[in-house]
Structures are given as structure tokens and as C-alpha cells.
Amino acid sequence: MLIHTMFPASRYSIQAQRCIRALKTVKADHAPPQLYTWRWKCSSAVTPRITSHYTICPRDKDPRWEGVEMERFADEADVVIVGGGPAGLSAAIRLKQLANEQEKDLRVCLVEKASQIGAHTLSGACLEPSALNELFSDWKERGAPLNTPVTEDVFSLLTKKYRIPVPMLPGLPMNNHGNYIVRLGHFVRWLGEQAEELGVEIYPGYAAAEVLFHEDGSVKGIATNDVGIAKDGSPKDVFERGMELHAKVTLFGEGCHGHLAKQLYRQFNLRENCEPQTYAIGLKEVWLIDEKKWRPGRVEHSVGWPLNRNTYGGSFLYHLNEGEPLVALGFVVGLDYTNPYLSPFREFQRWKHHPFIAKTLEGGNRIAYGARALNEGGYQCLPKVTFPGGMLIGCSPGFMNVPKIKGTHTAMKSGMLAAEAIFPKVTAKDLASETAGLHVPEYEDNLKKSWIWKELYSVRNIRPSFHNYFGLYGGMVYTGVFYWILRGKEPWTLKHAGLDSAQLRPAKECTAIEYPKPDGKLSFDLLSSVALSGTNHEGDQPPHLTLKDDSVPVANNLAIYDGPEQRFCPAGVYEYVPLETGEGMRLQINAQNCVHCKTCDIKDPSQNINWVVPEGSGGPAYNGM
């Protein structure tokens, strides 16, 4: 019966049908489960089934889940924080600092999807110590890993063979005087240790999978991921429900494009007065280079080649000073690019061949790779950040200062402001609140009065200024004239171009880009890069890259845009492979490769991909990225 639905009689002769039927019987034991259609609403009759996650295929009507115990263990805390990054940890630390100062008891629980704090952290990074100085004035004595003060700052405009130096005048946003080159993963790990010493309960390896709501619609807390669900969505013997963590206030610090934040935007209509967020993808590698080429404290940035003037992006190369001759380098591509044939990963690999870059890397060894999406929207894209029962902190709402290429200091400050706004309210004897979950609008007021706001306001026009005929050059002129002279005091606010996912032009209107083959010394192929990220997931679980409609990738993404997800995913998760039965293609999702960068959720032109959190402790194993 299943076979007839896939091969309607009108298309094949009787002999052909018999042939196909015979083939099917022979291959029955070996054919992958995707080939057999399942009568769910989540796939059409002809498309093989891809998505089995319970967020798309609900379990309450699923016969395989009948009689399975779905009750969850629940626990109460004062504050629950989702995400162990700079924002989440700074908020936790600040809360405990206040609690200890004022001798009050406060239970702060932090959940983090990575197996250890810092394992999913990836950034350049040049850290501006402003927020850290406010959090821990004695950070040096405490051993914070800020070992590399910036000594040289170099900016280049690259052409295919040459380099045009751009003077780094003081006052330009990316001037790095007074900053430190850090390995953010190590810095975050250090923050985690400080937080634990202060009494924060940190639970790495447990992902927040669901937001819980009170009856009045305010946020009650979160529930961690269920474990032990098989790839086809059925329960395994080891199935166990996640746990509920209830709190008076829940802070969401999931980083750029968090999946719970995505839900919250819809639930509380937080984005009604701001522009849709725009993003970029950042790819990074760490290299052990020849000692003779090592110049600790040197910061290099470039724009131009290999990107054309209308594609926003650029590179960074930082020389670390931590004993070994290490450099952290990477490439950022704005996700508002229009050509579906563009591959950010391959642009990165080809950029490394530029003589100015290659001379540093020659003779060196690549030891790490990773990627992550980052915010580019700035001031125009800031949503409302508080709602009954919770608030958004860090890169989740998006406080990154794009021209400065820094977001860690603002993320930390936002976490600290959140903590300072919450503290009096959660410790008050009388929880004067209209809603069961505490609403703390003071956080948003404090943000608007802080240096975060001033900083983001002053650079608000730089990124949108790239949307002009001259692209990059127009943007550089704008920055040089208006920012350097006026410091953002111009009375107008430029707009971004809209949703990144809507920017792709159909493939037939664009030319394919010929990328050079990786040479195995400076540039590498995708799969060996993914292996270096140490990423892994439990194989027998539903793919966490869920599709709202399984038939859309082939019908829309492949047909109109030539399957851009094959190119923008930095981990090779998406592949269009020929159907085993011969005609046509199907989308294969290699969920185990995912590095949790969130680019697919952002850039999918059909907005059909919904990234949800996999079983906790899955994902990359970055070490000091």
C-alpha cells in the first residue's frame, strides 16, 4: 500500500511497477527508514520523512507514546538563568555578589547545553575590560585569563594580490587601545569558576528545551530536554523526561538567535517596535604558527577580497600571548548576502591564501575550527527585553557593537544590569507583582540609561550605511566622515535591509562562484574542519534541525535557490542527495555534525528550518575558542 502512494499507477507501466515492487521487497531490510512514508501531517506523500522531533510531530496523539510516564520532576529556585556565556555568568555572579553583600539567601541556578562551561563559546576575541572591571575590580589577582594586551592594530583593504593599509586613527570604532586579546572559551570557563565559588549552581550538559508558563501567561521557568528518544521519535528504554526548574524570574542568555528567545518574541510580541535582527556568520580557526612569525599582541583586520563590495564581511587575525605561538583568525560574512552560491566557509578558506595572510600561516598547523552566527543589527534591532517572569540578556537581544566588532563587554554589562534590577525585587519580603512571574521593567530602563545604550546609539548608522550602490566603499566613507567626526550624533537613523532570509536572489539570476580546491596546508575541506570542532551528538535521537514542512527544501530551497543550506552551513549538516529510487533529490540532514551556530535558522529562505536544542552535552567541544 505504501508503494502505491509513492508511485502512482499512471506514471509507470505494469512491468515497471512489478520491477519496482520487486526491488522494494529485496531492499526492504536495507532501505533506510526515511524511504517509507509515514502518514503524519509533517511530510507530503512523495517526500521521504525527515523530521521526527516532537515539536513538529506531537506526542499526545502518537500511539507509540501511549502509557509513557510524562510527569516531570520540578524544583524551585529564586532565579534561573539559561545559558552559561558571558551574559548569563555575569548576571549570576552579580546576583550572588549582591546576596553576599546584603547577607541574603538567593538560589541561582544556571543551565547550559554544553558539556562544560566554555565548550560552546566561540568569538575572536578582543575584550574591552570595561564590564569586567565593574564586575571584578581585582580580576588580575583572581587569575582572569587576559594575558595578551593589544600592542599593534592593523587594518587592511585587500585586493586579490595586494593590500591597501588603512590608518587606524584613534576615535575609529575598531581602535583597540587598552583592550585584550582573549580566548573567550577560557575566559568564560574562568567566569564559571568564579560563579561556582560564589555559590551559583551551574549545570552544564542540560539544555533548556521548553519555556514554562503560569496560568496568567507569565514565565514560570524552564524545562530541560527529554532524553532517550530514538531517531524516529519513539521512546527508548532509557527515556526520561526533562526536569522543570521554576523561578521567580528567568533570564534568557542563549546567545545570538536563541531558540527559546525566538518563541518568546512571538509569545510576548517583543519585536513589534524594532527592525528584524540581522546577522553575520563568523568562522574561526586557531593556528600554531612558526615562532619567527609570531608577534604577540598584534591585531589585524581586513575587508575587501575575497568578498565583493556588496557583500558585508571581513576578517580578523589576532596573535595570542599565552606561551605557545598561537594565532586566532577568522572570517565574518554578513548573512544579508544575495548570491545563493556564496559559501562563507569557502570564502574563509580562500582568504587565507592572500599573500598578506599566507605569510603568517605558512609552516603552521591548524589546531581548532568552529563557527557561530553573530548579531549585526545593533540599536535598530533591539527588542523589548523584559516580560512578565523573565528577561533577555546578552547577544540574545543583541548588544554587539558591530563596527567595534565587540559584544562581550556589552553582554556582560547587560547581565549585570539585569541582576541589579532583579535583586531588590526577588529578595523583597513582599513580592509585589501583578503576575505570578516577576516583571522587572527596571532592567530595560537601566539599560537605556547605561553606556551600552550610548555606545550602540553612536554606531547605529555604520552597518546600514553599507546598503548603498558603492557597498563597502560607501560604508567606509560614511564611517570616516560621520562616525569619526560626529561620533554618531547625526540626527537620522538608517534602516537595515530587512530579514536576512529574504535577501537571497533566485539561483538563475546569480552566477556560481568558482572556489579553489583546498590545498591541505593553508585551506582545508569542510569535513576535516568539522572533525576539529570536536562536535558530536548522540546518534539515535530525532534531528534537532526540524523542518516545519519536509517537502519545502526540495520544492523551494533547491528548486529556486539551488539549496543554499549546503553552502552556508559551516558543518556540512545539509546535503542534497539523489533519491535511492533514482529520480529527484532529497535533503539529508547530518544532525550529528551540527556546531550550533544557528545560521540555518537565520538564513533559510523558506524560514522552514527551526533549530531546537538537541540532547544536552551534544555539540562542539571547543577549547578556548
Place this chain on the structure above:
Amino acid sequence: MSRVLVGVKRVIDYAVKIRVKPDQSGVVTDGVKHSMNPFCEIAVEEAVKLKEKKFIKEVVAVSCGPSQVTETIRTALAMGCDRGIHVEVSGKDYEAMGPLQISKIFAALAKKEEASLVILGKQAIDDDCNQTGQMTAALLDWPQGTFASEVTIDGETVKVVREIDGGLETIKISMPAVLTADLRLNTPRYATLPNIMKAKKKKIANMKPADLGVDMVSRVEVLRVDEPPTRLAGVKVETVDDLVAKLKANGTI
């Protein structure tokens, strides 16, 4: 009646790419993701299953190493062990620590705790030694059921189905005994968050090898650690003649 000792080892996670230290003395471990050795997880699961079936009363998780191994012991406690023992070994002793020292520690602990069973993983995924279980049994002069894919307790004896090269071998050994877990023994349960929280209240005792009368001096000295040689690219040939010519030029024939 019975108490079971389970050994858990903290090793570099299997999915992480290993890097050899520049001085070739070992591999880089600082900041690298570690987790419980997969075979030790299976051992813990088996011990907890035996306790759930009421064959044994108490499961004690043991690990040897620096302070970080307490995380591994906590995971074992979250899976259902009752208490933990952390044998502190750090620095040069930890780097030189091998199956001989571990088995001496386990033998001493098995006697001290009056254990009826010692269950270990068959091997660790970092050194692939496959020696600790066997050495422990020898030191204690206890029978051993290694590469177990099925364990059944029957009164004072244990029936062990072992995975061997030729297939499966079933043996009956008397308790007390040492068992080592192979892959197909069971599917380990997840250490869920409520259990991790409960595990924080379970006791982990601290002790040093000297307290057990064990000397950690190694009889093995690591001279050098190298990466495996890079695989040379293959060459495609068009015809059989080409193949023969290439093999001749190579000196193979």
C-alpha cells in the same frame, strides 16, 4: 550482603580530536572535553541494575586522579551509585599512572570495603590497555569474568557470557569476583538533572594511595608520543598495465 566496587575513569571524550603536546611527552589535556570512559558507564549501569534486582546492597564508585575526577564520580552517583571514593593522585604520579597502580589500589579497596564484586570497564579508550581488570583479579586471587556481555548472579556464583574471538563463551565463577564490561552488556542510562542534584548530597570519601599501602612508582617510562603518520594519498590508475607499471616502479613487485 554484598557490596560492589565500580571503577570509573575520566578520559578525553571520544569525539574530540587529540593533539600531541609540542614536547612530545603526551597529549594536550588542559581544557579539553573529558567524560566518563564509555566502558565504565556500562560497568556502572550493570552494577546499578544488579542493585535494582536486589542481588547487591550497595554500589561504590571509585576513581583515581586529580580533583576533576570528582565530576566523573558525581555522574556515577547520579546514575545510581550510593557513594563514591576519590583516590587522589596528581602531578607526575597521575601522568605515570597505569593499570598496575590502579589494580593495586582496587585490590586494596576491595579488601577494605569487603566487596563481593569488582566491576570495571574492559578497557579505557585513552590507553586501550585492557589490563586493569585482569591484574586486579590476579592480585586478589579472585576469579575473573572479562568481556562480559551478560551477567547473571545465582546464589554465590556468577554466570558470565564472555565475548571472545570465536563467538560467546559462558563460564560460571564463584564470588567474590572481578568482572569487566564489554559493549553489549547493557545500554547505560542518562544521568538526569534531578539525579545530579541528588548526587550532590551523596558522600565522596577522599583518600591517598599511601593510605591503602600502595606505591605509585611506575615501571614504565614514556619516551615519546607521536601522531600517527599522515596517510599518503592514493593514486588512481586507468588500466591494469598502469597498475602493474606503478607497482613495479614502487618496488612492490
